Amino acid sequence: MQNPPWLWPGILGLLAITCLLSIVTGPLQITPLASFNAVLNWATHLDLATVAPHEQLVINNVRLPRTILAMTVGAILAQCGAVMQGLFRNPLADPGIIGVSSGAALGAAICIVLLPGSGEYTVAFSAFIAGLITTLIVYRLASSPSGTSVVLLLLSGVAIAALAGAGIGLLTYLADDMALRDLTLWQMGSIAGAQWQYVSLSLLALLLISWQFSRSSTALNALLLGEAEARHLGIEVDKLKLRLIVLCAIGVGISVAATGIIGFIGLVIPHLVRMVIGPDHKRLLPISAVLGAITLALADIGARSLVAPAELPVGLVTAMLGAPFFIFMLLKQKNRLI
């Protein structure tokens, strides 16, 4: 399949519009022009345009990190979802559904509660390690030489999520008030209170995984034929799998540490993209990344404005949109699953 000619201009345009929309949305009314000027000031570190100081402050410390974080995490989750689906040879694999996000959240929670005062990097690292362990366990549980069984995959996800949920529940008894608030946030997913440390960390993760995934895209295509077939094509299958699992754990771990569990982006986006341009990872991965960024930023705008002046956790918004889609996919696969 060829990319339709409108695809790249279309989604990049949409990305720009979403970005603008995300920056002007919020309880404090800032005009689009003032917002644009403020972003310009921020980007150039110069006072090129006059913006009210409090507006500049809100843009710098609230809306910009929030917008960038939403887009980065969206791009990471969509790509990790696409890669996991390739790795498991199953279109229903998603970091949230198979329990990897819950595992990573448990890792982050352990760090927050038991090691009070640990910085963002420690939390992110422990989320990554826990995410990695979870992915390996799920992979072991669900895979066989002929692929992965949907039933085993989903049940392992349920089991892992239950276990991680119990762990987090236990931690809430030990947690002080501050940690408790963080824990609740982690389980629902929220981009409110985005911090620049996490923004730069997740940007780094996004660059790393996008680069590495694009290098493996041909091998990922071949992996869909089956492991033996991929090996016969000269691919070092075990190394490839391990590399992809570690990269997914980095992406999901850092995303979870930064924003908590945000589900369904990794499931829905690659699926929609496959419907339009086909399953070739060379094109699937970059387009999923951009579309994931747009979707999570839009969901975050929704989270900010649906019940304004209060805010919804963005994880609720993605779940409200994504869960019906998941049910729809299950219905479509029903005949194959039973």
Place this chain on the structure above:
Amino acid sequence: MIMIDIKHVSVRIKHKPVLTNINLHIKAGKVTALLGPNGAGKSTLLKSLCQDNQLDAGQIMLANSPIQDWDRLSLAKNLAVLPQHASLTFPFEVHEVVAMGLYPLTLSSKQGMILIDEQLELLSLSALKHRSYPTLSGGEKQRVQLARVLTQLQQATQPPVLLLDEPTSALDLAQQHRVLSLARSLAHQQDYAVVVVLHDLNQASRYADELVILERGQIVSQGSAKSTLTPDTIKQVWQYEPQFINAPGCDTPLLY
């Protein structure tokens, strides 16, 4: 020219001996058929040749070097396997599946596209180029996989080895003969070493140059169709008494 030299190979699967002391030469320019009843070890032998099985004892040499010493990419350029079933559920288009065969090759993307078109043409798949693979019939899927596997061998540095695992099982009569004739012409005209697992003795008799009959993990007979497909061997191996047919113009044994 001997491409694969199988020396004293034994394989156990879950502690059960499946192959015992197999010695066999696979030659370039020949079609070698592996025959035998279910459980005789045909597929295991084929899997051993592409390193899907661990050997318990013995060694397999490809072009005079132990096959495990080959690096993955040069091995893939010279030895390819057509799987019995390829369970590809993602909706790749036919040419994208064939393009997976380009993985070990070093080609510009334009050269790659030309090569893919040639292979599609060779297997009369050009009309299906943009069809979605999961919507094809079993026979069409098999031909697409064959096109992918042949693409993989286009930069072989020596006579290529082509392993076919029951290639005719999903095909109708005409397609069975088309695939086997193609295998034979690759061997005879382009010096491929073709190894094919077959159930149908008449197909083996008609298309293979070398027949290898296995029974309980051992080779009981090997050679031309005339010398291997004898009433005694067939009775011993398959516990079945065959009737031979005299067909005019056919100089290999035919039986039912």
